[in-house]
Amino acid sequence: MTNTSNIENQSIERYLRRDRLPHIWCAGCGIGPTAGCFLRAIGRDEIDPDKLALVSGIGCTGRVAGYIKLDSFHTTHGRAIPFATGLKLANPELNVVVFSGDGDLVAIGGNHLIHAARRNIDMTVICVNNFNYGMTGGQAAPTSPLEARTTTTRYGNFEPPFNLPYLVSASGASYVARWTALHIRELEKAIAEAMIKPGFSFIEVISPCPVVYGRMNKEPEGLDSMRYYQERSIVRNGADLRDVDIDLNGPIVVGKFVDREYPTLGDNLRQVSIRAKEKAQTKAKGKI
Amino acid sequence: MSGDVACAEGAISAGCRFFAGYPITPATEVAERMSTRLPQVGGVYIQMEDELASMGAVLGASWAGVKAMTATSGPGFSLMMENLGLGVMLETPCVLVDIQRAAPSTGLPTMVGQGDMMQARWGSHGSYEIIALVPSSPQHIFDLTITAFNLSEKYRVPVLIMADEVVGHMSEKVVIPYVAPESLLNRQRPKVRPGKYLPYEVDDGLVPPMAVAGEGYHFHVTGLTHDERGYPVMTAEAQDRLVRRLVDKIRLNRKDIIQYKEVQVEDADIVVCAYGISARIAQFAVKMARDEGIRAGLLQLVTVWPFAEERIRELSSQARAFVVPEINYGQIVREVERCAGGDAMTILVPHMGGGVHSPAVILEAIREAAQ
Amino acid sequence: MKLWRKPFDYIEKATTPGQVYIDKERCKGCGYCVEFCPREVLKMSSELSPKGYNFAVVDDENKCLACGFCEVICPEFAIKLSTVDSSTIDK
Numbered sequence: 042m043t044n045t046s047n048i049e050n051q052s053i054e055r056y057l058r059r060d061r062l063p064h065i066w067c068a069g070c071g072i073g074p075t076a077g078c079f080l081r082a083i084g085r086d087e088i089d090p091d092k093l094a095l096v097s098g099i100g101c102t103g104r105v106a107g108y109i110k111l112d113s114f115h116t117t118h119g120r121a122i123p124f125a126t127g128l129k130l131a132n133p134e135l136n137v138v139v140f141s142g143d144g145d146l147v148a149i150g151g152n153h154l155i156h157a158a159r160r161n162i163d164m165t166v167i168c169v170n171n172f173n174y175g176m177t178g179g180q181a182a183p184t185s186p187l188e189a190r191t192t193t194t195r196y197g198n199f200e201p202p203f204n205l206p207y208l209v210s211a212s213g214a215s216y217v218a219r220w221t222a223l224h225i226r227e228l229e230k231a232i233a234e235a236m237i238k239p240g241f242s243f244i245e246v247i248s249p250c251p252v253v254y255g256r257m258n259k260e261p262e263g264l265d266s267m268r269y270y271q272e273r274s275i276v277r278n279g280a281d282l283r284d285v286d287i288d289l290n291g292p293i294v295v296g297k298f299v300d301r302e303y304p305t306l307g308d309n310l311r312q313v314s315i316r317a318k319e320k321a322q323t324k325a326k327g328k329i
Numbered sequence: 330m331s332g333d334v335a336c337a338e339g340a341i342s343a344g345c346r347f348f349a350g351y352p353i354t355p356a357t358e359v360a361e362r363m364s365t366r367l368p369q370v371g372g373v374y375i376q377m378e379d380e381l382a383s384m385g386a387v388l389g390a391s392w393a394g395v396k397a398m399t400a401t402s403g404p405g406f407s408l409m410m411e412n413l414g415l416g417v418m419l420e421t422p423c424v425l426v427d428i429q430r431a432a433p434s435t436g437l438p439t440m441v442g443q444g445d446m447m448q449a450r451w452g453s454h455g456s457y458e459i460i461a462l463v464p465s466s467p468q469h470i471f472d473l474t475i476t477a478f479n480l481s482e483k484y485r486v487p488v489l490i491m492a493d494e495v496v497g498h499m500s501e502k503v504v505i506p507y508v509a510p511e512s513l514l515n516r517q518r519p520k521v522r523p524g525k526y527l528p529y530e531v532d533d534g535l536v537p538p539m540a541v542a543g544e545g546y547h548f549h550v551t552g553l554t555h556d557e558r559g560y561p562v563m564t565a566e567a568q569d570r571l572v573r574r575l576v577d578k579i580r581l582n583r584k585d586i587i588q589y590k591e592v593q594v595e596d597a598d599i600v601v602c603a604y605g606i607s608a609r610i611a612q613f614a615v616k617m618a619r620d621e622g623i624r625a626g627l628l629q630l631v632t633v634w635p636f637a638e639e640r641i642r643e644l645s646s647q648a649r650a651f652v653v654p655e656i657n658y659g660q661i662v663r664e665v666e667r668c669a670g671g672d673a674m675t676i677l678v679p680h681m682g683g684g685v686h687s688p689a690v691i692l693e694a695i696r697e698a699a700q
Numbered sequence: 701m702k703l704w705r706k707p708f709d710y711i712e713k714a715t716t717p718g719q720v721y722i723d724k725e726r727c728k729g730c731g732y733c734v735e736f737c738p739r740e741v742l743k744m745s746s747e748l749s750p751k752g753y754n755f756a757v758v759d760d761e762n763k764c765l766a767c768g769f770c771e772v773i774c775p776e777f778a779i780k781l782s783t784v785d786s787s788t789i790d791k
Contacts, residue, residue, distance in 0.1 A: 050771070057777060058549075061560065066775065068728030068753065073775030081772070091545035096389070107549055107561060112542040114392065115551035115561075116385065117415050123349075123382035127389025127397065128542055130373045131347050135393065135543050153385075156378040223736075225772045263730045263775075310373065317368030 049229075052084030053077060056110045064108055066101060069263020071222030071248025072169055076105050078225060079140065079167065082233035094135045096125040098150060100176045102142035102169040119149030122157045125164055133307050136236060137163075143170040143184040147203055151183070158212035158241050162306040165235045165242040168205065171250035179253030186289040190257040205245050207282040210299045215240030217299035219285070221247040221270040224295060231297060240305045247274075247293060258289070332497040333358035333400075335467040336426055336490065337366060339474030340398050342508040344515075345424070346372030347397035349386035351379055351405060354438040355494040356428040359400035380405035384412035384425070391421045392550075394541035396478055400426035402494075403445055404435065406452070413487055414453035415552045417575060420485040420529070420537065422516055424477045427489060428497040431656075431682030441494040442682035443605055444657035449489050450634045456572050458579035460586055461489040461634040463604040467501045473631070479514040480586060484578055485536050491633065493656065495606040495685060523547065528559040529571075535578035579635055588631040589640060593619065597626025599698045600648045600673075602641070602665050604630040606685055607654045614654075614691035623699045633661060641668035650674035650698035654691050656682050674698060716783045718766025720758050726778035727755035733770035733779060739763040742770060 057080060066072050083090065090111055097106040099118035106113035116124045121139045129137045139146075146154055146168045157164070173191050174180040181191040181198050184205065188197040210217045216235050220228040228246060235242030249255055249266030260266040270293065278296040285294040330338070337359050340348075348363040350356075364374040373390075377383040383399045390397035401409065406427045416423055431437035432444045445452075449461040460480055464470035470492055481488040517538040519526045528548040529537045537557075540546035553561035554568045579586065592612060594600060599618070603611040608629040618625035628644065630637060641651070641664075650673055653662040659677045666675040678694045680686050707713070720741065722733075727749060733756050734742045743759040756779075758764075771781045 053777065059777075063726055063728075063776060068775075069730035069732070070775055073777065074773055077772060077774075077777065090547070092543055094393075094542040107551060109549075110547050112547060113549045114389075114419075114542075115549070115553065116388075117411050117552060120381060120385040120412060120415075123377060123385030124389040124392075126375070126377070126382070127347070127349060127386035127391075128393045129389075130375055130386070131390035131393035131395035131397070132543050152378055153382050156382070223773075225769070229772070263732065264735055267732060267735070314368045314371070317365075321369045 049081035049084040053080045056080050056083065056090065058108050058110050061108055065104060067252045069249050069251045069266075070101070071171070071246065072102050072105060074222050074225055075167065075169055075228065075246050075248065076108065078229040079138070079232055080109070081229050082236060085229065085233045086237050088136055088236060092134055092136050094125075094128050094137050096121045096128065096137065096139050098141040098145035100142040100145045100174065101171075102140065103145060105140045119145055120153065121145065122150060122153040122166065126157060126162055129162060129164055130310070137165070138236065139164060139166045141168065142175070143168055143172070144174040144182045147205065148183050154209065155212040158209050158214040158243065160306040161213055161215055161240045161303065163239050163241070165232070165244070167232065167244050167246060169246045169248050170205065171248045171254055173250060173254040175250050175253055179250075179257060186287055188289050189254075191254065192257075202287065204282070204286045206243075206285050206298050209243040210282055213241070214243050214299060215301055215303065216242035218243075218297040219245040219247065219295050221274055221293065221295060222249060223267050223270045224274070240302070247295075330467060330503050331358060331500045332464070332467040332470045332492060333428065334362045335471040335503045336400070336474050336492070336497075337362035338503070338505055339471040340424070340478070341366050341370060342505065343396065343475040343478035344510065344513050345396045345398050345478060346370065347387070347390035347395045348372070348374050348399065349377050349383045349390070349397070350399045350401065351377060351383050353402045353405045355430055355497050356400040356402050356426065358497070359426060359428070380408035381412060384409040384416070387423050387425075388412060388416050388419065388421050391423045392419075392542055394543070396422070396482070398424040398426065400428065402428050402430050403432045403442070406445055406448065410452045414455060414457070416487040417453065417457045417459065418552045419550050420539070420575070421487065422481040422485055423487050424474065424481055425487055425489050426474075427491050429491060429493045437683045439494070440683040441606065441656055441685060443493050443607065443655050444660065444682060446491060446633060446655070446657065446660045449491050456576060458576045459489060459634055460484070460486060460579060460632065461491050462631060463491045463633050464496055465605050465608050465629065466496060467499065468503045470496060471503050471505065475508065475513070482514045482516045483536070484582065484586075485516060485539060486579060489634075491605070493605045519546065527557045529555065530557040531574070535574050535581070583635050586632060587635060587637050589637050590629040590631060592627040592629070594626035594628055594644065596624055597648055598624040599650050599652060599695050600626050600628050600644050601652045601654065601691065601695065602628045602630065602661075603654050604633055604661065607656060610686050610688055611654055611691050613688035614695060617688060617692050618695045621696075623695060625695050630661070636664045636668070638668045641665055642670065645669040645672040648673050650676060652676045652678060652691065652694045652698055654678040654680070654686050654694070656680045656685065715765045717762070718764040719761060719782050720764060720770060721780045721782070722756050722758070723778040724749050724755040724757070725751070726776045727753060728776055729753035729755055730775060731756070732773045732775070736773055737770055738767060739765060
């Protein structure tokens, strides 16, 4: 065990921009541990770091790109996935990872999320879900549970949230998993699996947000959130996705929900390329 | 072939191998042509879910090292503005074609307009400088598309092609020459090895060499205000340095970038200043005016942004008036008026869109100016 | 866990002890390492770091099994674990 942890921990040292630490995230924020999992997963998979591209959006999670020593892009709010799509299509050898938050990926970026899943484009999306817009001070997000208190829902959230694994799986993703920031070992494994799996992989990471969301919802310290995850999370691999909603103070179903194979966008585009070239050839022959 | 198709062919000749777009009249034909041609030449065509995603994908493809382009019209142009700003901030070479139609809002989708000209300059938020080229025929749009790619690679800036629906949909003969790959400009590559590379460090000039994803440079770039290392820096000093460089790299290179065509301007008393399809019609009007004995000339702006300020200033001391026909209610005329500085009159000949000026209308304005 | 006798293979199965280094200037006092260490090796100190946080410190290093959980759960990348066996020290 100490041998593998060596490779994985080496990748933390190689790919962390220590000159930019301490990072901006609050004490107890789950983004740090998730970023650590991502870095260790790179070592675990022995992925070529030169071919890894990291794209993030705007928000607390979006800041991850700035702390990681890989080709990393901090783009506009909600548009990390299209940017990543362009990167991947232009250079299919790149291993593209999108690392962003729930507000960025699911609200403003929601359209792009479902289309990328539909296309089954080969990329990995790590969505850190802290149930609110953290960077701007704790406003409600499409993932905030019903009745949650946020700065824009002081009387309780009046909109039901998305069931993200259900949404992304229904859109066509090949790999869908959810873990919390506490399930650190499982999360690292999930990210490692997702990065080498062809097709669209989506990992939702439930994270504490002590200073804003947590404080307004009876989890004032990160520890309160983590204890809640410890007590109320249920590991159910392959769960029925209709039942993995998250209610305020309710159980959190985690696990690997979807792991299937079917043609990726790259596979389909290769077919197109072959047909186009054949057609051009027959046309040319016909003219002679 | 039509202007839209010629634009697509120009892009292919220029080395463009990625197109991400969304169907919109009257630019749809550009996408359709690219969707057929790109797979034939080993490129990628993708139809994104909206224009915001299209622009995002174009930027991503450029950062993977591929020349990339999108095409749209007014409503899509508005949607692309935020990512256009990102392209400016990240200094991403790419080409954005706007086949203008009558506006505002949905307007007249199938009919001509030239009302996005100011938006081309100021559409995204903040202080920045952009390059916008305006073609007036299918052959011209073919040539300008190649120029656009070359300029975007040289200056690491998104370049706009502000065509109009008439040029886009008219069919004329287009000569497609063999374009040697060596004749095309490409972004400058880093001269140092990965450990020493800083994404926004300039050694000479104002345009930093560009590394792309997948080559081991492990750079970080961000839309936040940043320093040479690419890291976000939240200070007024960094903002000052960055914004000045982004603007100056275009502004100080105006001589290299600005193009215009002149017809009988040397002794002109009335200068008609026009662009796009309006310039072709104005050419008739100028000829008719000359036949009547009025010393009229045509200044056709090919590069509208950066604006040909120096030329307008020179001409304002020679000419008595500028006549500016445009298919909008007055956009570029403001620039002409500003640069003329009161030395010459500036007369707008507007057309709200949905059709083009008749030469007679422009001639009438020239006659009035001559009195 | 209290055993009523020592296991017969307790020498072969002895775990490698670990040494935990916590960068007290990076620690923001979230308490995750202390709370989730399976052996209660760590505790919060009563001192304040230069940034004003109560940082985590090692309470009883003999109990450490080098499971590595503190290192991976720390949001600040402030903890480094090394194993006492010299052939696997990862510094």
